[in-house]
Amino acid sequence: MNQTQTHRPDLMAVLEDQGYRVTAPRQTIVRLLERKQEGFTAEEIIAELPDVGRATVYRTIKLLLRAGVVCKLANMDGAPMYSLSRAEHHHHTVCVACGSVGEFRAATVERLLRGLADDIPGQILGHRIEFYITCDTCLPAAAS
Amino acid sequence: MNQTQTHRPDLMAVLEDQGYRVTAPRQTIVRLLERKQEGFTAEEIIAELPDVGRATVYRTIKLLLRAGVVCKLANMDGAPMYSLSRAEHHHHTVCVACGSVGEFRAATVERLLRGLADDIPGQILGHRIEFYITCDTCLPAAAS
DNA sequence: GCACGTAATGATACTGCATATCAATGCCGC
DNA sequence: GCGGCATTGATATGCAGTATCATTACGTGC
Numbered sequence: 001m002n003q004t005q006t007h008r009p010d011l012m013a014v015l016e017d018q019g020y021r022v023t024a025p026r027q028t029i030v031r032l033l034e035r036k037q038e039g040f041t042a043e044e045i046i047a048e049l050p051d052v053g054r055a056t057v058y059r060t061i062k063l064l065l066r067a068g069v070v071c072k073l074a075n076m077d078g079a080p081m082y083s084l085s086r087a088e089h090h091h092h093t094v095c096v097a098c099g100s101v102g103e104f105r106a107a108t109v110e111r112l113l114r115g116l117a118d119d120i121p122g123q124i125l126g127h128r129i130e131f132y133i134t135c136d137t138c139l140p141a142a143a144s
Numbered sequence: 145m146n147q148t149q150t151h152r153p154d155l156m157a158v159l160e161d162q163g164y165r166v167t168a169p170r171q172t173i174v175r176l177l178e179r180k181q182e183g184f185t186a187e188e189i190i191a192e193l194p195d196v197g198r199a200t201v202y203r204t205i206k207l208l209l210r211a212g213v214v215c216k217l218a219n220m221d222g223a224p225m226y227s228l229s230r231a232e233h234h235h236h237t238v239c240v241a242c243g244s245v246g247e248f249r250a251a252t253v254e255r256l257l258r259g260l261a262d263d264i265p266g267q268i269l270g271h272r273i274e275f276y277i278t279c280d281t282c283l284p285a286a287a288s
Numbered sequence: 289g290c291a292c293g294t295a296a297t298g299a300t301a302c303t304g305c306a307t308a309t310c311a312a313t314g315c316c317g318c
Numbered sequence: 319g320c321g322g323c324a325t326t327g328a329t330a331t332g333c334a335g336t337a338t339c340a341t342t343a344c345g346t347g348c
Contacts (some may be wrong), residue, residue: 023297025297056298102265123277133264224304224305
Protein backbone atom coordinates (compact mmCIF):
# COMPACT_ATOMS: atom_id res chain seq x y z
CA MET A 1 0.00 0.00 0.00
CA ASN A 2 2.92 2.33 -0.55
CA GLN A 3 2.48 4.31 -3.70
CA THR A 4 5.98 5.66 -3.93
CA GLN A 5 7.70 2.32 -3.65
CA THR A 6 8.83 1.58 -7.14
CA HIS A 7 10.16 -1.83 -7.85
CA ARG A 8 10.70 -1.29 -11.53
CA PRO A 9 11.20 -4.45 -13.47
CA ASP A 10 13.56 -4.65 -16.40
CA LEU A 11 10.90 -4.83 -19.05
CA MET A 12 13.21 -5.93 -21.81
CA ALA A 13 14.45 -8.80 -19.64
CA VAL A 14 10.85 -9.84 -19.08
CA LEU A 15 10.25 -9.99 -22.81
CA GLU A 16 13.49 -11.83 -23.35
CA ASP A 17 12.46 -14.41 -20.76
CA GLN A 18 9.34 -15.05 -22.79
CA GLY A 19 11.44 -15.84 -25.81
CA TYR A 20 11.01 -12.56 -27.67
CA ARG A 21 13.85 -10.94 -29.49
CA VAL A 22 15.62 -7.90 -28.22
CA THR A 23 15.21 -5.45 -31.07
CA ALA A 24 15.91 -1.76 -31.40
CA PRO A 25 12.23 -0.65 -31.61
CA ARG A 26 11.31 -2.73 -28.58
CA GLN A 27 14.17 -1.32 -26.59
CA THR A 28 13.18 2.19 -27.52
CA ILE A 29 9.61 1.62 -26.38
CA VAL A 30 10.56 -0.17 -23.22
CA ARG A 31 13.07 2.46 -22.19
CA LEU A 32 10.43 5.13 -22.57
CA LEU A 33 7.89 3.16 -20.56
CA GLU A 34 10.36 2.54 -17.78
CA ARG A 35 10.75 6.27 -17.32
CA LYS A 36 6.98 6.86 -17.05
CA GLN A 37 5.84 7.72 -13.56
CA GLU A 38 2.19 8.11 -14.50
CA GLY A 39 -0.27 6.16 -16.48
CA PHE A 40 0.13 6.57 -20.22
CA THR A 41 -1.83 6.07 -23.40
CA ALA A 42 -0.69 4.17 -26.44
CA GLU A 43 -1.10 7.18 -28.69
CA GLU A 44 1.06 9.21 -26.36
CA ILE A 45 3.88 6.68 -26.76
CA ILE A 46 3.40 6.65 -30.51
CA ALA A 47 3.62 10.43 -30.62
CA GLU A 48 6.77 10.46 -28.52
CA LEU A 49 8.46 7.86 -30.71
CA PRO A 50 7.95 8.97 -34.29
CA ASP A 51 10.53 6.49 -35.54
CA VAL A 52 8.63 3.48 -34.27
CA GLY A 53 5.55 2.34 -36.14
CA ARG A 54 2.20 2.43 -34.37
CA ALA A 55 1.67 -1.27 -34.94
CA THR A 56 4.92 -2.05 -33.16
CA VAL A 57 4.00 0.14 -30.22
CA TYR A 58 0.64 -1.60 -29.83
CA ARG A 59 2.26 -4.99 -30.32
CA THR A 60 4.89 -4.34 -27.69
CA ILE A 61 2.35 -3.04 -25.20
CA LYS A 62 0.30 -6.15 -25.78
CA LEU A 63 3.31 -8.36 -25.09
CA LEU A 64 3.93 -6.51 -21.85
CA LEU A 65 0.26 -6.81 -20.93
CA ARG A 66 0.38 -10.55 -21.46
CA ALA A 67 3.57 -10.75 -19.43
CA GLY A 68 1.73 -8.99 -16.62
CA VAL A 69 4.16 -6.11 -16.23
CA VAL A 70 1.77 -3.56 -17.72
CA CYS A 71 -1.89 -3.09 -16.82
CA LYS A 72 -4.62 -1.72 -18.96
CA LEU A 73 -7.05 0.49 -17.14
CA ALA A 74 -9.48 3.28 -17.84
CA ASN A 75 -9.64 6.84 -16.69
CA MET A 76 -12.82 8.19 -15.15
CA ASP A 77 -14.28 8.91 -18.60
CA GLY A 78 -13.61 5.35 -19.65
CA ALA A 79 -10.75 6.28 -21.97
CA PRO A 80 -8.15 3.52 -22.01
CA MET A 81 -4.79 4.01 -20.40
CA TYR A 82 -1.89 1.83 -19.31
CA SER A 83 0.42 1.72 -16.36
CA LEU A 84 3.44 -0.25 -15.28
CA SER A 85 2.55 -2.77 -12.63
CA ARG A 86 4.77 -3.71 -9.76
CA ALA A 87 2.71 -6.06 -7.63
CA GLU A 88 1.08 -9.31 -8.61
CA HIS A 89 -2.60 -8.87 -7.99
CA HIS A 90 -3.73 -5.38 -7.25
CA HIS A 91 -6.15 -2.64 -8.09
CA HIS A 92 -5.58 0.91 -9.19
CA THR A 93 -6.06 4.44 -8.08
CA VAL A 94 -5.95 7.01 -10.84
CA CYS A 95 -5.46 10.66 -10.01
CA VAL A 96 -7.83 12.64 -12.19
CA ALA A 97 -5.60 15.70 -11.89
CA CYS A 98 -2.12 14.43 -12.71
CA GLY A 99 -2.83 10.99 -14.11
CA SER A 100 -0.55 9.22 -11.70
CA VAL A 101 -1.52 5.64 -11.09
CA GLY A 102 -1.18 3.99 -7.73
CA GLU A 103 -1.57 0.39 -6.83
CA PHE A 104 -3.17 -0.94 -3.74
CA ARG A 105 -3.82 -4.35 -2.46
CA ALA A 106 -5.78 -3.80 0.67
CA ALA A 107 -6.62 -6.94 2.53
CA THR A 108 -10.16 -5.63 2.82
CA VAL A 109 -10.63 -5.93 -0.90
CA GLU A 110 -9.70 -9.56 -0.98
CA ARG A 111 -11.92 -10.21 1.99
CA LEU A 112 -14.70 -8.43 0.18
CA LEU A 113 -14.25 -10.56 -2.88
CA ARG A 114 -14.58 -13.72 -0.87
CA GLY A 115 -17.65 -12.40 0.94
CA LEU A 116 -19.22 -11.29 -2.28
CA ALA A 117 -19.06 -14.73 -3.81
CA ASP A 118 -22.20 -15.57 -1.83
CA ASP A 119 -23.96 -12.41 -2.94
CA ILE A 120 -23.36 -12.83 -6.62
CA PRO A 121 -25.34 -15.41 -8.53
CA GLY A 122 -23.20 -17.63 -10.69
CA GLN A 123 -19.49 -18.10 -10.97
CA ILE A 124 -17.15 -15.14 -10.72
CA LEU A 125 -14.62 -15.11 -13.55
CA GLY A 126 -13.03 -11.72 -13.13
CA HIS A 127 -13.47 -8.21 -11.90
CA ARG A 128 -12.48 -4.66 -12.52
CA ILE A 129 -11.97 -2.30 -9.60
CA GLU A 130 -10.63 1.18 -10.05
CA PHE A 131 -10.69 4.25 -7.83
CA TYR A 132 -10.56 7.78 -9.14
CA ILE A 133 -8.94 10.18 -6.76
CA THR A 134 -7.25 13.51 -6.35
CA CYS A 135 -3.89 12.42 -5.05
CA ASP A 136 -2.15 13.98 -2.08
CA THR A 137 0.17 15.93 -4.33
CA CYS A 138 -2.69 17.42 -6.32
CA LEU A 139 -5.02 18.05 -3.40
CA PRO A 140 -3.54 21.45 -2.45
CA ALA A 141 -3.81 22.68 -6.03
CA ALA A 142 -7.34 21.35 -6.34
CA ALA A 143 -8.37 23.20 -3.20
CA SER A 144 -7.47 26.58 -4.69
CA MET B 145 -29.43 -8.17 -4.40
CA ASN B 146 -32.30 -9.56 -6.42
CA GLN B 147 -31.37 -9.68 -10.04
CA THR B 148 -34.77 -10.41 -11.43
CA GLN B 149 -36.61 -7.61 -9.69
CA THR B 150 -37.26 -5.12 -12.44
CA HIS B 151 -38.53 -1.74 -11.50
CA ARG B 152 -38.53 -0.31 -14.99
CA PRO B 153 -38.75 3.44 -15.14
CA ASP B 154 -40.63 5.23 -17.85
CA LEU B 155 -37.61 6.47 -19.68
CA MET B 156 -39.50 8.97 -21.81
CA ALA B 157 -41.04 10.48 -18.70
CA VAL B 158 -37.57 10.84 -17.23
CA LEU B 159 -36.40 12.76 -20.27
CA GLU B 160 -39.53 14.88 -20.25
CA ASP B 161 -38.89 15.77 -16.63
CA GLN B 162 -35.51 17.08 -17.64
CA GLY B 163 -37.13 19.41 -20.14
CA TYR B 164 -36.41 17.44 -23.29
CA ARG B 165 -38.97 17.14 -26.05
CA VAL B 166 -40.89 13.98 -26.70
CA THR B 167 -40.03 13.21 -30.28
CA ALA B 168 -40.68 10.21 -32.49
CA PRO B 169 -37.03 9.08 -32.74
CA ARG B 170 -36.56 9.35 -28.99
CA GLN B 171 -39.69 7.35 -28.34
CA THR B 172 -38.57 4.67 -30.74
CA ILE B 173 -35.22 4.36 -29.02
CA VAL B 174 -36.65 4.45 -25.54
CA ARG B 175 -39.27 1.82 -26.27
CA LEU B 176 -36.61 -0.51 -27.56
CA LEU B 177 -34.39 0.05 -24.55
CA GLU B 178 -37.24 -0.59 -22.17
CA ARG B 179 -37.67 -4.04 -23.67
CA LYS B 180 -33.99 -4.96 -23.24
CA GLN B 181 -33.35 -7.52 -20.55
CA GLU B 182 -29.61 -7.64 -21.06
CA GLY B 183 -26.90 -5.14 -21.47
CA PHE B 184 -26.76 -3.65 -24.94
CA THR B 185 -24.36 -1.79 -27.17
CA ALA B 186 -25.08 1.42 -28.97
CA GLU B 187 -24.32 -0.12 -32.35
CA GLU B 188 -26.80 -2.87 -31.63
CA ILE B 189 -29.53 -0.27 -31.08
CA ILE B 190 -28.49 1.56 -34.23
CA ALA B 191 -28.69 -1.65 -36.22
CA GLU B 192 -32.13 -2.49 -34.85
CA LEU B 193 -33.47 0.97 -35.64
CA PRO B 194 -32.41 1.72 -39.22
CA ASP B 195 -34.80 4.67 -39.40
CA VAL B 196 -33.09 6.52 -36.58
CA GLY B 197 -29.75 8.19 -37.22
CA ARG B 198 -26.74 7.00 -35.30
CA ALA B 199 -26.11 10.46 -33.89
CA THR B 200 -29.58 10.51 -32.41
CA VAL B 201 -29.11 7.11 -30.82
CA TYR B 202 -25.87 8.17 -29.20
CA ARG B 203 -27.37 11.48 -28.16
CA THR B 204 -30.37 9.82 -26.56
CA ILE B 205 -28.26 7.30 -24.72
CA LYS B 206 -26.15 10.13 -23.41
CA LEU B 207 -29.23 11.93 -22.14
CA LEU B 208 -30.31 8.79 -20.35
CA LEU B 209 -26.81 8.35 -18.93
CA ARG B 210 -26.87 11.85 -17.55
CA ALA B 211 -30.33 11.26 -16.12
CA GLY B 212 -28.91 8.23 -14.35
CA VAL B 213 -31.36 5.70 -15.76
CA VAL B 214 -28.77 4.05 -17.98
CA CYS B 215 -25.30 2.93 -16.97
CA LYS B 216 -22.26 2.62 -19.14
CA LEU B 217 -20.11 -0.34 -18.38
CA ALA B 218 -17.57 -2.54 -20.07
CA ASN B 219 -17.51 -6.22 -20.83
CA MET B 220 -14.55 -8.31 -19.78
CA ASP B 221 -12.63 -7.32 -22.92
CA GLY B 222 -13.21 -3.68 -22.14
CA ALA B 223 -15.72 -3.20 -24.95
CA PRO B 224 -18.34 -0.64 -23.97
CA MET B 225 -21.88 -1.65 -23.21
CA TYR B 226 -24.90 -0.10 -21.57
CA SER B 227 -27.60 -1.30 -19.28
CA LEU B 228 -30.77 0.09 -17.75
CA SER B 229 -30.29 0.89 -14.11
CA ARG B 230 -32.93 0.34 -11.51
CA ALA B 231 -31.27 1.15 -8.21
CA GLU B 232 -29.59 4.35 -7.18
CA HIS B 233 -26.05 3.41 -6.37
CA HIS B 234 -24.97 -0.02 -7.39
CA HIS B 235 -22.37 -2.10 -9.14
CA HIS B 236 -22.69 -4.57 -11.95
CA THR B 237 -22.29 -8.20 -12.73
CA VAL B 238 -21.97 -9.03 -16.39
CA CYS B 239 -22.49 -12.56 -17.60
CA VAL B 240 -19.80 -13.29 -20.15
CA ALA B 241 -21.98 -15.98 -21.72
CA CYS B 242 -25.35 -14.28 -22.24
CA GLY B 243 -24.50 -10.66 -21.61
CA SER B 244 -27.14 -10.21 -18.95
CA VAL B 245 -26.34 -7.48 -16.51
CA GLY B 246 -27.18 -7.73 -12.85
CA GLU B 247 -27.01 -5.08 -10.22
CA PHE B 248 -25.91 -5.59 -6.70
CA ARG B 249 -25.50 -3.32 -3.79
CA ALA B 250 -23.98 -5.50 -1.15
CA ALA B 251 -23.49 -3.77 2.13
CA THR B 252 -19.99 -5.22 2.19
CA VAL B 253 -19.03 -3.09 -0.77
CA GLU B 254 -20.06 0.12 0.92
CA ARG B 255 -18.29 -0.92 4.06
CA LEU B 256 -15.22 -1.65 1.98
CA LEU B 257 -15.35 1.76 0.42
CA ARG B 258 -15.41 3.46 3.77
CA GLY B 259 -12.57 1.31 5.07
CA LEU B 260 -10.54 1.92 1.96
CA ALA B 261 -10.66 5.66 2.37
CA ASP B 262 -7.86 5.30 4.92
CA ASP B 263 -5.83 3.09 2.64
CA ILE B 264 -5.98 5.33 -0.38
CA PRO B 265 -3.90 8.48 -0.45
CA GLY B 266 -5.90 11.52 -1.46
CA GLN B 267 -9.56 12.13 -1.97
CA ILE B 268 -11.75 9.51 -3.59
CA LEU B 269 -13.87 10.99 -6.36
CA GLY B 270 -15.35 7.91 -7.92
CA HIS B 271 -14.87 4.26 -8.60
CA ARG B 272 -15.64 1.54 -11.05
CA ILE B 273 -16.43 -1.95 -9.81
CA GLU B 274 -17.57 -4.66 -12.17
CA PHE B 275 -17.73 -8.41 -11.83
CA TYR B 276 -17.60 -10.79 -14.74
CA ILE B 277 -19.49 -13.96 -14.13
CA THR B 278 -21.14 -16.95 -15.68
CA CYS B 279 -24.68 -16.49 -14.49
CA ASP B 280 -26.78 -19.26 -12.95
CA THR B 281 -28.72 -19.69 -16.18
CA CYS B 282 -25.60 -20.12 -18.25
CA LEU B 283 -23.68 -22.25 -15.77
CA PRO B 284 -25.22 -25.59 -16.86
CA ALA B 285 -24.44 -24.85 -20.49
CA ALA B 286 -20.92 -23.73 -19.63
CA ALA B 287 -20.31 -26.97 -17.75
CA SER B 288 -20.93 -29.08 -20.84
C1' DG C 289 30.08 -17.70 -44.28
C1' DC C 290 25.95 -18.57 -46.51
C1' DA C 291 21.26 -20.00 -47.05
C1' DC C 292 17.00 -20.75 -45.24
C1' DG C 293 13.15 -20.01 -42.16
C1' DT C 294 11.01 -17.47 -38.83
C1' DA C 295 10.42 -13.16 -36.07
C1' DA C 296 9.76 -8.53 -36.32
C1' DT C 297 8.78 -4.22 -38.50
C1' DG C 298 6.10 -0.45 -40.37
C1' DA C 299 3.07 1.57 -44.00
C1' DT C 300 -1.45 1.32 -44.87
C1' DA C 301 -6.10 0.17 -44.57
C1' DC C 302 -9.71 -0.95 -41.88
C1' DT C 303 -12.98 -1.67 -37.80
C1' DG C 304 -15.57 -0.12 -33.77
C1' DC C 305 -17.14 3.39 -30.90
C1' DA C 306 -18.20 7.88 -30.47
C1' DT C 307 -18.35 13.07 -31.26
C1' DA C 308 -18.43 17.34 -34.35
C1' DT C 309 -20.48 19.79 -38.07
C1' DC C 310 -24.14 21.61 -40.23
C1' DA C 311 -28.04 22.19 -43.15
C1' DA C 312 -32.81 20.94 -42.89
C1' DT C 313 -36.81 20.14 -40.27
C1' DG C 314 -40.12 20.48 -36.59
C1' DC C 315 -42.27 22.26 -32.70
C1' DC C 316 -43.57 26.05 -29.50
C1' DG C 317 -44.99 30.37 -28.04
C1' DC C 318 -46.47 34.62 -29.35
C1' DG D 319 -48.10 32.86 -39.35
C1' DC D 320 -43.54 33.84 -37.84
C1' DG D 321 -39.29 33.82 -35.26
C1' DG D 322 -36.40 30.99 -32.63
C1' DC D 323 -34.69 27.18 -30.56
C1' DA D 324 -34.55 22.03 -30.16
C1' DT D 325 -33.90 18.13 -32.74
C1' DT D 326 -32.54 15.36 -36.46
C1' DG D 327 -29.61 12.76 -39.56
C1' DA D 328 -25.98 12.61 -43.26
C1' DT D 329 -21.42 13.03 -43.26
C1' DA D 330 -16.90 13.79 -41.68
C1' DT D 331 -13.76 13.27 -38.24
C1' DG D 332 -11.26 11.43 -34.26
C1' DC D 333 -9.49 7.99 -31.28
C1' DA D 334 -8.19 3.22 -30.09
C1' DG D 335 -6.78 -0.71 -31.82
C1' DT D 336 -6.28 -4.71 -35.32
C1' DA D 337 -5.32 -6.87 -39.93
C1' DT D 338 -2.63 -7.16 -43.98
C1' DC D 339 1.45 -7.72 -46.16
C1' DA D 340 5.73 -6.76 -48.36
C1' DT D 341 10.27 -5.98 -46.55
C1' DT D 342 13.97 -6.49 -43.32
C1' DA D 343 16.59 -8.58 -39.65
C1' DC D 344 18.03 -12.34 -37.10
C1' DG D 345 19.69 -16.87 -35.84
C1' DT D 346 20.64 -21.52 -36.78
C1' DG D 347 22.31 -25.32 -39.29
C1' DC D 348 25.36 -26.64 -42.44
